[in-house]
Amino acid sequence: PCSKRKTCSDIIPSLWEDYSISYSQSLDALSLLGANYEKIVEILTNRTAEVYSLDTSSVFFDCTNFYFEIDAEDLLRRKGPSKENRTDPILGMDLLLDRRCIPIGMRLYPGNQSEKPVLRSAVKDMKKHLSLQGKTVQVADKGLNCAQNIYEAKKGKDGYLFSRSVKTLPQIEKEWVLKDGDDEWKWVYDEEGKKKYRYKSCIDMFSYSFVMSGTGKRKKFSTKEKRIATFSPKLAKKKKMEIAKMVSKASRLCTSQAKKSEYGESAKYMRFVSIGKDGAESGNEVAAEINEEAIAKDMELAGYNMLVTSETEMEEKEIYKVYHQLWRIEESFRILKSELDARPVYLQDGNRIKGHFLVCYAAVLLERIFQILILKDRFSAHAISELIRNFNVIQTNRLQYVNTGTRTPLIEEMCKYYSLPLNNYFLTKGQIKKVLGYRFTPLP
Known part of the structure; x- marks a missing residue:
């Protein structure tokens, strides 16, 4: 899965068997694969289930996007929020993993679409194609946590496990998270006896609402939910360093009278005020100053996180462990973008682009089967890639x-x-x- 011209000039000639495939033939093959990529993903998933069996009691879901260095948008490549913070048109990709982190689904969608509805359709399609009847717990990060996803999961008799930003919690819940009572918090230690993280939990009825698509009416509902507040010293240290780095950048730009657009993410720690020649907060001039209040709030919340789940009977440490398996999806995306050279993509035709990412998905699937099911997760994906290349x-x-x-x-x-x-x-x-x-x- 790299440039198809490179595939034909460098990769295929170096294979053990002799193959005579021209560049135009490889593009024709991509068109055929791309036009039927959803069917082929379904075939791969069903074959994996036949040979190795799949565990869909929990499924992990996340999305990423790939940028294209083109000026004009088309039906597939549209401008939207890029993971690399670029302004080029992008293509979205979702990835679904089973409980053992084996890929069981992939879909491509225009880059201007929201990721949140994709989760609902991905799980629905998976259950349909695999003829699944049992309960599936959907695991996703805070970017996919919304009231409608929770409602649809409960409506489909499934469960959910999402993270939620402590910063966006109502004040009363935020105070509960930050309350430092020794009788509530429980520490978890690593193998060396060092503090790894601490947690506390509660179970209660929580209210949600969302605007239904099509009708525009607001749907309100309540559900019994377990909420787990966690605090990680390691994460707190990392977050505080990131905040300090952004504040330092903002301070340097402030002294140089930079434009607001130059601050980037560090702009959240700035206050921009219009001032006149007399210094009053009016006029055409814009003054930038450090927002100490915003910095203090983020410093206070550094290291804290919230997990919300429908699985009220599940132990807190098990919930934490299951949720943190999401790093496997992030790793899969990194494998795609680095180890497998999924980008840059030099193709223009929509079906060829889809065919390219289907090849990438199949490569990740085979690598994960080998890593997790054959080698019992004893070796990293990078070690396997090095073996294949060398x-x-x-x-x-x-x-x-x-x-x-x-x-x-x-x-x-x-x-x-x-x-x-x-x-x-x-x-x-x-x-x-x-x-x-x-x-x-x-x-x-």
């Missing part, structure tokens, strides 16, 4: 090849359990075919 041989004569790969812990493990000659310096054609044709079973 397993190269050079032919010295008609029957013998030289292995130029580097010895790594992953290769050592595979040699030990699968008796593969990955560490051999000299390899025969038969040995190479054995490696490439090997069917892996899970590590003991």
